[in-house]
Amino acid sequence: MGSCSPQLPLICLSDQTLKPGSSKWVKVRSDVRKALEDYGCFEAKIDQVSMELQGSVLKAMQELFALPTEAKQRNVCPKPFAGYFSHNGLSESFGIKDANILEKAHEFTQQLWPEGNKSIKMIQLYAEKLAELDMMVRRLILESYGIEYFIDEHLNSTYYRMRLMKYIARPDNDITAAVGANVDNGANDNADGDANVNDDGASIGVKVNVDVGDDVNDNDSVNIGVGVDINVETNVNGDLDAEANGDATAWVVGAVSGNASVGAKEANVDAELGLPSHTDKSLSGIIYQHQIDGLEVKTKEGKWIRVKPAPNTVIVIAGDALCALMNGRIPSPYHRVRVTERKKTRYAAALFSYPKEGYIIDSPKELVDEKHPRAFKPFDFVDLFNFYHTEAGRRAPSTLQAFCGVSAGK
Ligand SMILES: O=C(O)CCC(=O)C(=O)O
Numbered sequence: 001m002g003s004c005s006p007q008l009p010l011i012c013l014s015d016q017t018l019k020p021g022s023s024k025w026v027k028v029r030s031d032v033r034k035a036l037e038d039y040g041c042f043e044a045k046i047d048q049v050s051m052e053l054q055g056s057v058l059k060a061m062q063e064l065f066a067l068p069t070e071a072k073q074r075n076v077c078p079k080p081f082a083g084y085f086s087h088n089g090l091s092e093s094f095g096i097k098d099a100n101i102l103e104k105a106h107e108f109t110q111q112l113w114p115e116g117n118k119s120i121k122m123i124q125l126y127a128e129k130l131a132e133l134d135m136m137v138r139r140l141i142l143e144s145y146g147i148e149y150f151i152d153e154h155l156n157s158t159y160y161r162m163r164l165m166k167y168i169a170r171p172d173n174d175i176t177a178a179v180g181a182n183v184d185n186g187a188n189d190n191a192d193g194d195a196n197v198n199d200d201g202a203s204i205g206v207k208v209n210v211d212v213g214d215d216v217n218d219n220d221s222v223n224i225g226v227g228v229d230i231n232v233e234t235n236v237n238g239d240l241d242a243e244a245n246g247d248a249t250a251w252v253v254g255a256v257s258g259n260a261s262v263g264a265k266e267a268n269v270d271a272e273l274g275l276p277s278h279t280d281k282s283l284s285g286i287i288y289q290h291q292i293d294g295l296e297v298k299t300k301e302g303k304w305i306r307v308k309p310a311p312n313t314v315i316v317i318a319g320d321a322l323c324a325l326m327n328g329r330i331p332s333p334y335h336r337v338r339v340t341e342r343k344k345t346r347y348a349a350a351l352f353s354y355p356k357e358g359y360i361i362d363s364p365k366e367l368v369d370e371k372h373p374r375a376f377k378p379f380d381f382v383d384l385f386n387f388y389h390t391e392a393g394r395r396a397p398s399t400l401q402a403f404c405g406v407s408a409g410k
């Protein structure tokens with residue numbers, strides 16, 4: 001903190017000194033809770049993943065993305081878009097379910113490298129380390145609210161999915177944004193009910209929904225919104241501080257639609273987005289940016305924080321499922337990826353935790369009190385996923401709120 005540009009809180013989660021029950025653990029626990037309540041995310045300094053392993057994963061990613069498109073497209077998953085796909089010609093990604101478990105991760109090897117490849121071992125080891133870290137964070141969170149009894153049940157009700165991502169900056173003079181139809185008006189709320197309208201002026205929400213077909217990878221120039229729902233507001237205050245809000249449903253489930261922006265500057269920003277503004281649907285996510293920055297996280301005040309990559313530092317980010325589980329006390333922040341360095345390729349890896357199918361997400365009673373009335377009805381995450389695919393789910397300013405918000409009046 002204290003530098004001129006805003007930054008996320010930085011918390012040291014290094015293994016060496018952080019032992020459950022120690023005074024450091026207790027301090028870190030309250031820091032984690034505060035950071036998540038304030039920002040829905042934080043930067044974590046870690047030593048669980050060696051530089052050597054980070055380098056090996058980067059090499060594996062470079063190798064993977066260099067494969068021919070037909071090979072990459074073999075990374076399919078029963079859930080649409082949970083496998084390989086590309087967005088807007090600016091990013092592409094692979095999905096690996098249960099990447100932290102070697103036997104399961106081998107399915108990915110079989111899809112991509114039927115003749116076998118040693119890289120998967122590195123990716124799996126990396127996912128395993130990040131999963132350990134993630135479980136520690138979720139343990140710290142639940143302890144910080146005094147619900148230790150719930151830790152085992154919670155951790156056993158989840159699984160992991162890894163995304164490996166490659167981004168490039170938009171080439172100059174490339175016009176990619178603002179294609180579409182279905183214009184309608186709408187105002188946006190993010191998951192914690194914090195309306196994304198500037199306090200000091202009126203806003204008009206303008207949504208342009210772009211629906212494209214299943215074959216999303218071939219046409220780089222018109223794929224705005226593929227796999228994402230972007231709800232964009234154009235602010236009429238004259239400060240041109242446009243908001244682009246949405247959910248990258250398809251990063252997890254694959255809605256093939258988007259709401260692209262209209263307007264000058266915001267169309268420009270949109271066109272630069274390797275990943276449009278969204279909240280994650282997961283419980284938690286751990287993101288590692290390999291050297292090149294691009295990730296931007298939106299604060300409750302509506303400011304974008306650009307997160308600089310630093311060695312041995314990851315971003316811990318809360319998703320909608322955690323927001324719901326924690327009775328809205330931890331928001332799932334909007335974030336986006338904008339690569340501005342031309343001629344540089346950005347690689348990022350993220351490990352997400354999700355509730356298992358059939359598990360009912362219901363805030364523990366300790367999180368509900370007069371100051372925090374129950375915000376969400378209990379739900380199965382799969383039903384939330386399915387709701388994202390519906391017209392109503394895609395159009396909702398906050399899918400989580402529309403699906404199970406108590407105030408949604410459903
Ligand atoms: O590439 C990144 O830094 C973030 C990726 C992300 O937000 C996502 O996959 O949901």
Ligand SMILES: [Fe+2]
Nearest residue numbers: 248279280335
């Ligand atoms: Fe995300």
